[in-house]
Structure formats: C-alpha cells, structure tokens
Amino acid sequence: MNLRFILVRPRNPLNIxxxxxxxxxxxxxxxxxxxxxxxxxxxxxxxxxxxxxxxDARVFSSIDHAIADCHLVVGTTALRNRRPERPVVSLPRLMxxxxxxxxxxxxxxxxxxxxxxxxxxxxxxGLSGPYxxxxxxxxxxxxxxxxxxxxxxxxxxxxxxxWARTLERLAPRALTGPGPLATAGDVxxxxxxxxDLFEAADYLPFLPRDAQEKKIRxxxxxxxxxxxxxxxxxxxxxxMMQGLTGEKPRGR
Amino acid sequence: MNLRFILVRPRNPLNIxxxxxxxxxxxxxxxxxxxxxxxxxxxxxxxxxxxxxxxDARVFSSIDHAIADCHLVVGTTALRNRRPERPVVSLPRLMxxxxxxxxxxxxxxxxxxxxxxxxxxxxxxGLSGPYxxxxxxxxxxxxxxxxxxxxxxxxxxxxxxxWARTLERLAPRALTGPGPLATAGDVxxxxxxxxDLFEAADYLPFLPRDAQEKKIRxxxxxxxxxxxxxxxxxxxxxxMMQGLTGEKPRGR
Numbered sequence: 370m371n372l373r374f375i376l377v378r379p380r381n382p383l384n385i386x387x388x389x390x391x392x393x394x395x396x397x398x399x400x401x402x403x404x405x406x407x408x409x410x411x412x413x414x415x416x417x418x419x420x421x422x423x424x425d426a427r428v429f430s431s432i433d434h435a436i437a438d439c440h441l442v443v444g445t446t447a448l449r450n451r452r453p454e455r456p457v458v459s460l461p462r463l464m465x466x467x468x469x470x471x472x473x474x475x476x477x478x479x480x481x482x483x484x485x486x487x488x489x490x491x492x493x494x495g496l497s498g499p500y501x502x503x504x505x506x507x508x509x510x511x512x513x514x515x516x517x518x519x520x521x522x523x524x525x526x527x528x529x530x531x532w533a534r535t536l537e538r539l540a541p542r543a544l545t546g547p548g549p550l551a552t553a554g555d556v557x558x559x560x561x562x563x564x565d566l567f568e569a570a571d572y573l574p575f576l577p578r579d580a581q582e583k584k585i586r587x588x589x590x591x592x593x594x595x596x597x598x599x600x601x602x603x604x605x606x607x608x609m610m611q612g613l614t615g616e617k618p619r620g621r
Numbered sequence: 622m623n624l625r626f627i628l629v630r631p632r633n634p635l636n637i638x639x640x641x642x643x644x645x646x647x648x649x650x651x652x653x654x655x656x657x658x659x660x661x662x663x664x665x666x667x668x669x670x671x672x673x674x675x676x677d678a679r680v681f682s683s684i685d686h687a688i689a690d691c692h693l694v695v696g697t698t699a700l701r702n703r704r705p706e707r708p709v710v711s712l713p714r715l716m717x718x719x720x721x722x723x724x725x726x727x728x729x730x731x732x733x734x735x736x737x738x739x740x741x742x743x744x745x746x747g748l749s750g751p752y753x754x755x756x757x758x759x760x761x762x763x764x765x766x767x768x769x770x771x772x773x774x775x776x777x778x779x780x781x782x783x784w785a786r787t788l789e790r791l792a793p794r795a796l797t798g799p800g801p802l803a804t805a806g807d808v809x810x811x812x813x814x815x816x817d818l819f820e821a822a823d824y825l826p827f828l829p830r831d832a833q834e835k836k837i838r839x840x841x842x843x844x845x846x847x848x849x850x851x852x853x854x855x856x857x858x859x860x861m862m863q864g865l866t867g868e869k870p871r872g873r
Contacts, residue, residue: 460782520642
C-alpha cells in the first residue's frame with residue numbers, strides 16, 4: 370500500500386519540513402498539502418534529507434481532490450469537545466484495529482495499488498468536522514491530560530513510526546478478494562448522485578442538504594464499496610432518476 | 622518507575638523545548654541537560670504546555686552526576702559505524718526486551734523508587750562512546766536507510782510514546798525481590814575501587830587504564846548488582862586492598 374500524508378491548512382513551514390523529514394525517516398514519500406497558509410513553505414530548512422519530498426509535495430485546493438484516489442482515509446484528532454462519529458482508534462492499537470476491521474486483503478505492504486491517506490489538521494485547531502467526516506476512522510494519540518496538545522511534526526513522526534511498524538508486521542496476504550475497493554472520488558460521485566435522487570424523490574425533505582450528505586457519506590463509508598458496486602449503483606440510480614423525472618433511460 | 626530524559630550537549634534551544642513538550646505529552650517530567658551549548662536554552666518558546674518542565678530541568682556538568690541515582694541507564698544511537706557493545710534494542714521491541722531482560726520486579730509504573738534514564742546525543746553526532754558505555758542497553762529507532770537521521774525532538778517523542786505504552790502495558794508487579802538495585806553512582810564507586818585494587822595487585826598491567834575501566838564497568842552492568850552487594854563488595858575490596866598494601870584493616 371501507499372500512505373499519503375495530508376497536511377490541512379498548515380501554518381508553520383518549519384512544521385511542514387519536520388513532517389516531511391519524519392515521513393522520510395520511516396520510508397513514506399507521498400506528501401500533500403491542502404490550502405497552506407504560507408506560500409513560501411517549500412523553502413523550509415527543517416527537512417534535511419527530505420528536501421526532494423518537500424519539492425515533490427502536491428498542493429490541493431480541497432480535501433476532496435487530495436483524497437479522490439484513496440481507498441482508505443484516516444483522520445487524526447485530539448477529540449476535544451467532539452463526538453466520536455467514526456471509530457476512534459488509539460494509536461498504539463492501530464495494528465490490532467487494521468487487522469480486524471480494515472479491508473485487510475488489500476492492506477499489505479506489497480499491494481502497491483492500495484492507496485491510503487492520513488490527515489493532520491491545522492496546528493491550533495486540529496481537523497474540523499468536514500475533514501473528519503471524510504475519514505473511515507479516527508486516530509487519537511493517547512497523551513497526558515495535563516499536556517494533551519502535540520506538536521504537528523511530532524504527531525506525524527509518531528503516526529509514521531506506528532504505520533511503518535504495522536506494515537512491517539502485517540503478514541503478506543493474498544491479493545484475491547471481492548475486487549478492488551472504490552476510491553473516495555468514486556464514493557463522492559455516488560454521494561452526489563444519491564443526493565440528487567433524494568431530492569427528486571422528495572425523500573428526507575426535513576433534513577438540510579448538508580445533513581443529508583453527511584448521512585449518506587457515512588453509510589457508504591461503512592459498506593466498503595467495491596469498484597464494481599459503484600458501476601452497478603450508478604446504473605441503478607440513473608434509471609431511477611429517469612423514472613422519477615419521467616424521462617426514459619437511454620438504451621431501453 | 623521514574624524515567625529521566627537526559628539531553629547530552631544539545632545545541633538548539635528549539636529542540637530542547639520540543640523534547641520537553643513531547644515528554645509532557647506522555648506524562649514524563651524529569652528533564653536533565655548535560656553541558657548544553659547555548660546558555661539561553663531555558664528561553665525556548667517551543668514548549669507550550671511544558672514551560673515548567675523546562676524551568677525545572679537540571680543542568681549537569683558531567684553524565685556521571687546526571688545518572689548517579691539511576692538503576693537503569695539506556696542510550697539512544699543510530700549505530701552508524703559503531704560496534705554494538707551493549708544489547709541493541711529496536712524501539713518497537715522495547716516492551717518485549719524489558720519484559721524479558723530488565724530487572725523486571727522493579728520496572729512497574731507503580732514503583733516510584735525505581736529510577737531510569739534515557740540519553741539522547743548531540744544533534745549532529747549522536748552519543749559518543751563514553752556516554753554509550755554508561756548504558757545497560759542501547760535503543761535504536763528503525764529508520765529508512767535512505768533518510769536515517771532523525772530530528773532530536775522527534776526521537777524524544779517516539780521514545781516517550783513507546784515508554785508510556787510499555788509502562789501502561791506492563792502488569793503491576795509485586796515489589797518483593799532480591800532487594801533494591803544499586804544505582805549508577807554506587808557502581809561507579811565500585812569501579813574506581815576495583816581499578817585501585819587491580820593497580821595495587823598489578824593485575825592486567827598490559828591494558829591502559831581507560832580500557833580496564835570499560836571492562837570493569839561492563840562486567841558490573843551485567844550483574845544487576847543490588848545495594849547489599851555493593852556493601853559486601855566494598856568491604857571485601859577494602860580488606861584485600863589493605864592486605865595488598867600491608868596495612869591491617871581497621872577493626873581486626
């Protein structure tokens with residue numbers, strides 16, 4: 370698998386460099402930045418040995434673009450004043466959780482087509498709701514209540530260390546299984562399509578649109594939808610839509 | 622147990638602050654600095670939430686003073702061009718190693734009289750021989766060969782995380798056992814006494830004095846010497862010394 374580290378709205382170029390160096394220390398090289406504050410962040414000097422990683426980092430204008438090709442999306446959170454709306458995994462338990470719950474046939478070190486992403490929030494606030502909602506589960510680092518807030522570079526280092534350890538110990542697995550997983554981009558298209566369908570059918574009209582969207586996304590995330598499911602569902606929804614709007618589907 | 626974090630010859634005040642913050646994140650508060658470069662290191666701003674820890678940090682002029690009261694001393698090293706003269710433990714294996722090899726009856730979270738120390742070397746060079754020789758075992762962080770060198774604050778964060786995890790999982794143990802361990806200060810006095818004895822007896826005259834000292838220290842470290850052993854050995858050595866020099870021991 371390939372693990373992308375996504376920094377959301379990072380402020381301090383030193384932190385971006387420190388994150389890059391920690392990634393490189395543990396053999397990861399896919400860095401993405403979403404809407405960075407400082408335009409000069411690539412000039413950081415805090416990434417000795419990881420300069421190329423910083424130069425190659427991709428910048429995205431939205432999280433949906435950054436995760437579009439990902440099969441698994443994981444958020445990091447300190448959980449302050451936040452209801453756990455996804456499974457919350459303490460970092461030292463990551464390996465156990467992935468073994469039991471993740472789409473494990475695909476989660477081997479050897480499977481180069483499996484794309485995962487881990488998200489880190491802005492230094493002061495952490496990840497906000499819209500980012501956490503895009504995650505299949507949340508990782509939290511068990512810190513001392515007397516000093517709970519971690520430096521971003523150090524959080525990245527801990528997560529890189531624990532993922533590397535986990536991938537090292539996950540036994541290589543057979544790659545056969547129920548077909549490749551859908552990506553976040555696939556699922557997002559399905560969410561939009563479902564929303565349109567709900568609207569056309571006047572289903573759940575008492576819920577505001579963003580609450581509907583949250584509900585649908587969460588549902589789809591739980592299903593571990595496969596590529597072939599996406600095609601089937603797209604087709605089904607298209608036909609239902611045409612039925613609702615009175616228009617005959619093409620090809621009938 | 623209490624774990625002291627000892628930074629040897631740190632150069633960058635930002636790193637000292639980052640180390641302090643990571644310690645506080647995982648519930649450690651005993652920071653010591655040996656011969657720091659910058660006299661202004663306490664003014665670091667990189668330890669939000671851990672300012673008191675930095676203010677309370679003790680400064681030592683030598684490593685022997687910093688570890689004098691410690692029962693267990695652990696070094697960190699990247700092992701570059703260095704022969705492993707102590708057991709080398711990969712950080713993710715720390716818990717397994719401590720369970721099997723350490724003086725485990727004393728190594729519980731609850732035992733407040735057990736004092737351990739973990740040493741971190743200067744940013745550019747890491748711990749040199751004289752520091753590593755004072756350690757019972759060495760920890761190494763398994764980094765990618767393409768980017769092996771870690772930021773000091775991040776190394777401290779990883780070690781604090783792994784120790785906290787280890788202490789959490791080590792079952793509380795009975796505190797009975799073969800008596801309290803000797804401290805590094807106890808052992809150092811025994812080393813000096815033994816050296817004097819060797820000299821008086823003209824034993825190992827072909828070895829230079831520092832090589833003799835290394836040999837003796839390593840021997841004593843392996844023994845897990847107890848407080849009561851120290852007294853016995855002190856007495857024995859005193860009598861032998863007096864026999865060698867022709868002087869009658871007092872009290873006979």
